[in-house]
Amino acid sequence: MPKLQKYQQKIRKYKERLKRLITRIGISYSADFDLKDEKLEKLILPCHLGILFFGDFDIDFFFKIKHRINQVYDSFFFNIKNLGDHNFSFEIFSKGVKKEYREMKKSSDRIKIHPTNKFYEVLINKRIEEKLGMIVAITDLPIYSSSNDNVLFLFGETNLKHRCCVVSSLKLKEQYYGRNKNQDLFEERVIKEVIHEIGHIIMDSTHCVNYLCVMRFSKGVNEIDDKSSDFCSKCKLKLNQIRTDHNF
Ligand SMILES: [Zn+2]
Numbered sequence: 001m002p003k004l005q006k007y008q009q010k011i012r013k014y015k016e017r018l019k020r021l022i023t024r025i026g027i028s029y030s031a032d033f034d035l036k037d038e039k040l041e042k043l044i045l046p047c048h049l050g051i052l053f054f055g056d057f058d059i060d061f062f063f064k065i066k067h068r069i070n071q072v073y074d075s076f077f078f079n080i081k082n083l084g085d086h087n088f089s090f091e092i093f094s095k096g097v098k099k100e101y102r103e104m105k106k107s108s109d110r111i112k113i114h115p116t117n118k119f120y121e122v123l124i125n126k127r128i129e130e131k132l133g134m135i136v137a138i139t140d141l142p143i144y145s146s147s148n149d150n151v152l153f154l155f156g157e158t159n160l161k162h163r164c165c166v167v168s169s170l171k172l173k174e175q176y177y178g179r180n181k182n183q184d185l186f187e188e189r190v191i192k193e194v195i196h197e198i199g200h201i202i203m204d205s206t207h208c209v210n211y212l213c214v215m216r217f218s219k220g221v222n223e224i225d226d227k228s229s230d231f232c233s234k235c236k237l238k239l240n241q242i243r244t245d246h247n248f
């Protein structure tokens with residue numbers, strides 16, 4: 001085979017590999033994100049928090065979430081802003097998704113799960129644009145971790161470096177488990193997970209071992225139901241220390 005053809009074949013192979021990688025990690029083409037402003041300033045507290053919705057959520061629900069965040073994170077946020085609904089364009093919506101078999105259901109019931117990177121890219125730019133200290137996304141789409149290939153169907157994930165997090169409500173619905181709709185229980189679960197992910201941004205990535213603490217890691221919805229939406233005394237001390245360190 002002539003040399004040129006060999007090279008062309010090699011390049012095609014590399015291109016294929018690169019394409020597969022891009023599909024796997026979502027819409028991010030680079031190792032990090034395509035950001036409007038790459039300067040990452042240190043988190044200054046208190047700060048402004050934004051909540052962005054991806055999917056069909058009631059406006060009243062935002063006010064409930066805001067109220068509960070203000071209760072447990074007393075004085076940490078100047079303001080909690082509703083950033084409204086974000087719709088991925090069809091092209092971006094279908095990019096980077098994995099098709100997986102839905103747990104406990106027939107294999108014909110395939111669903112598309114979305115890499116967390118896909119959300120982070122939108123969130124980081126929005127956070128910079130809106131001059132927020134941190135930002136939360138709530139979606140009804142199923143998500144999987146962009147950084148850990150083994151983690152499928154997450155409840156939520158935090159990007160500590162860029163101070164943003166995603167909570168997926170799909171597996172927090174009773175209907176997902178074939179049970180009757182329970183709106184109050186559903187909202188309570190979302191609120192606990194949102195408070196949990198914000199806790200990671202403010203404190204660190206470690207989980208609490210206290211059974212009732214909102215910072216305990218939950219493997220399933222039953223574990224979310226078992227814990228409270230508040231911090232244990234140890235985590236409260238940690239938060240107080242952060243308040244002192246930031247002079248508020
Ligand atoms: Zn966690």
Ligand SMILES: [Zn+2]
Pocket residue numbers: 208209210213214215216231232233234235236
């Ligand atoms: Zn705790």
